[in-house]
Amino acid sequence: MTQTSDESANNLVEEPSLLDLARFPDVRKSDFRTADNTPVFIVPAALLLEVMRYLRDEGRFTLLEDLTAIDWQPREPRFQVVYNMIALERQKVIRIKVELPGQEPSLPSVTGLWPGANWYEREVFDLFGINFEGHPDLRRIEMPEDWDGHPLRRDYPITGPRRAALPANWIKLEGR
Amino acid sequence: MEDLQIRDAWLDDAEDESNDPGEESVPEKELMTINMGPQHPSTHGVLRLIVTLSGEEVIKCIPDIGYLHTGIEKQAEGKTYMQALTLTDRTDYLNPLINNMGFVMAVEQLLGITEQIPARAQVARVLLCELQRISSHLVWLGTHAMDLGAQSTFLYGMRDREKILDIFEMCSGVRMMTSYIMPGGIYADLPPGFEQAVADFVQYFRGRWPEYGAMLTTSELWYGRTKGIAVLTPEMALAYGVTGPGLRASGINYDVRKMFPYSGYETYDFEVPLAKNGDVYDRFLVRMLEVEQSLNIVEQALNKLPGGEWQIADRKIVPPKKWEVATNMESLIHHFKLFTEGFKPLPGEVYARVESARGELGYFMVSDGSNKPLRMHIRAPSFANLQAMPVTLEGKAMFADIVAAIGSIDIILGEVDR
Numbered sequence: 405m406t407q408t409s410d411e412s413a414n415n416l417v418e419e420p421s422l423l424d425l426a427r428f429p430d431v432r433k434s435d436f437r438t439a440d441n442t443p444v445f446i447v448p449a450a451l452l453l454e455v456m457r458y459l460r461d462e463g464r465f466t467l468l469e470d471l472t473a474i475d476w477q478p479r480e481p482r483f484q485v486v487y488n489m490i491a492l493e494r495q496k497v498i499r500i501k502v503e504l505p506g507q508e509p510s511l512p513s514v515t516g517l518w519p520g521a522n523w524y525e526r527e528v529f530d531l532f533g534i535n536f537e538g539h540p541d542l543r544r545i546e547m548p549e550d551w552d553g554h555p556l557r558r559d560y561p562i563t564g565p566r567r568a569a570l571p572a573n574w575i576k577l578e579g580r
Numbered sequence: 581m582e583d584l585q586i587r588d589a590w591l592d593d594a595e596d597e598s599n600d601p602g603e604e605s606v607p608e609k610e611l612m613t614i615n616m617g618p619q620h621p622s623t624h625g626v627l628r629l630i631v632t633l634s635g636e637e638v639i640k641c642i643p644d645i646g647y648l649h650t651g652i653e654k655q656a657e658g659k660t661y662m663q664a665l666t667l668t669d670r671t672d673y674l675n676p677l678i679n680n681m682g683f684v685m686a687v688e689q690l691l692g693i694t695e696q697i698p699a700r701a702q703v704a705r706v707l708l709c710e711l712q713r714i715s716s717h718l719v720w721l722g723t724h725a726m727d728l729g730a731q732s733t734f735l736y737g738m739r740d741r742e743k744i745l746d747i748f749e750m751c752s753g754v755r756m757m758t759s760y761i762m763p764g765g766i767y768a769d770l771p772p773g774f775e776q777a778v779a780d781f782v783q784y785f786r787g788r789w790p791e792y793g794a795m796l797t798t799s800e801l802w803y804g805r806t807k808g809i810a811v812l813t814p815e816m817a818l819a820y821g822v823t824g825p826g827l828r829a830s831g832i833n834y835d836v837r838k839m840f841p842y843s844g845y846e847t848y849d850f851e852v853p854l855a856k857n858g859d860v861y862d863r864f865l866v867r868m869l870e871v872e873q874s875l876n877i878v879e880q881a882l883n884k885l886p887g888g889e890w891q892i893a894d895r896k897i898v899p900p901k902k903w904e905v906a907t908n909m910e911s912l913i914h915h916f917k918l919f920t921e922g923f924k925p926l927p928g929e930v931y932a933r934v935e936s937a938r939g940e941l942g943y944f945m946v947s948d949g950s951n952k953p954l955r956m957h958i959r960a961p962s963f964a965n966l967q968a969m970p971v972t973l974e975g976k977a978m979f980a981d982i983v984a985a986i987g988s989i990d991i992i993l994g995e996v997d998r
Binding site for chain 2: 468472495546
């Protein structure tokens with residue numbers, strides 16, 4: 405039994421395409437340039453938990469390094485949630501992405517697989533306004549609890565919400 | 581008289597508890613919730629802990645972070661790559677050169693110039709990063725020991741850290757926020773006298789370092805405060821994404837410098853210290869041994885520091901030298917373009933990881949082909965390490981052990997909140 409899972413794990417290393425072809429037909433490779441040669445796969449939100457469990461148990465990607473999101477506004481689907489994982493024994497890395505629409509973005513939480521995803525998901529919820537279904541404690545983490553808006557969205561001004569954008573000709577050159 | 585009665589009642593309660601130590605749930609009225617921080621000297625920054633206690637025992641510990649949130653990831657979206665470099669110094673403020681290193685690696689991979697970095701710059705980067713690791717560990721050791729009552733260690737640690745900061749000042753002009761490692765090499769050539777200064781420091785520090793160990797490593801008092809406290813099992817460490825000395829103290833051999841070597845780390849001869857118990861003492865021991873390994877790397881780097889260029893020659897990325905700007909029109913144009921617009925990497929994404937003093941520091945950068953990053957995410961090691969801390973405490977530790985646990989994971993709140 406152990407042997408079989410080892411073999412399938414090795415297959416995954418040699419042939420990353422196995423992930424999208426044989427077992428998960430809906431998973432596709434990302435065509436965006438990755439400068440660090442990490443294999444990147446785009447997973448539908450509905451399949452996320454299944455794929456992640458497969459990667460953790462069969463692929464031995466035991467360490468969830470990082471979880472974050474990208475806002476691609478005005479492109480649609482607008483959000484991408486990014487998972488970076490690492491298989492320590494085999495020294496392999498993989499990146500999983502989930503694409504989400506701009507309206508009510510929501511995806512399942514992976515806190516059941518990696519308890520450490522808890523704060524990362526809270527951070528993405530706080531700064532991007534992306535909802536994680538089944539998260540045990542989805543509260544803001546960086547911003548105050550009564551904060552309006554989600555600062556890392558592209559349409560959120562860098563100068564902050566309380567200061568209206570100044571018009572381009574705001575300096576009055578008097579006496580000229 | 582009344583006081584005596586109260587005291588008797590309290591004693592009765594205490595006896596009740598001692599008669600029944602294995603009780604499952606403590607009644608609500610006997611629990612006490614106290615607030616630790618955010619302005620508390622031994623929380624190493626502005627960390628707030630909401631601790632629920634039953635007597636001295638920690639039942640629940642909830643960290644509340646965000647007091648140092650400065651929106652560095654958001655600010656980076658409005659800055660060119662060279663400007664965003666200066667923000668990275670300010671995340672983990674005890675570790676600026678290694679932060680620079682992570683950011684620069686990400687940008688260089690986006691630009692596709694990783695292979696072209698001159699040998700002198702690569703060796704200088706390793707040398708400076710390892711000096712930075714020593715200086716960061718000295719602050720950790722000083723504050724950690726001071727929290728647990730060994731005041732003098734702090735003074736010694738600060739004294740020797742000052743010598744490292746002097747070396748940084750020599751190179752970059754500043755002691756802490758260096759921004760010295762930059763895309764394409766290092767900002768300026770290593771100054772005359774640098775090699776002598778580092779050699780002097782190594783020789784001096786080799787003599788001093790055993791004193792630190794003698795103060796703590798075999799001290800009975802230190803054992804009492806650290807052994808068996810805040811134990812992190814390997815499974816928990818992995819599940820919570822703990823990296824760095826915290827992970828290696830639990831027996832898992834993961835060091836980015838060994839597993840994904842960068843800047844020529846594969847050519848240095850060093851070991852990764854491991855421990856197996858995962859308690860405060862083991863984390864202490866792993867860091868103490870790491871300092872010695874870092875010293876070895878510094879020595880090796882010093883011996884093989886080559887001469888020659890310290891930056892790549894591509895003037896679309898690295899600003900031209902001052903005399904070129906003054907004498908050559910094309911250089912003046914390059915200078916102007918770089919400092920008004922900056923360079924534009926091709927669209928793409930990258931996740932670059934380096935081993936900071938606290939664990940795996942990752943920079944996830946996305947470029948949309950413009951001169952500013954579309955997204956810069958910092959995977960801060962302290963963020964994950966802090967998240968795992970309550971698990972090691974709840975139901976297993978006394979209140980005073982919280983301070984030991986915070987010290988042993990070596991958090992920097994500037995990095996946790998970013």
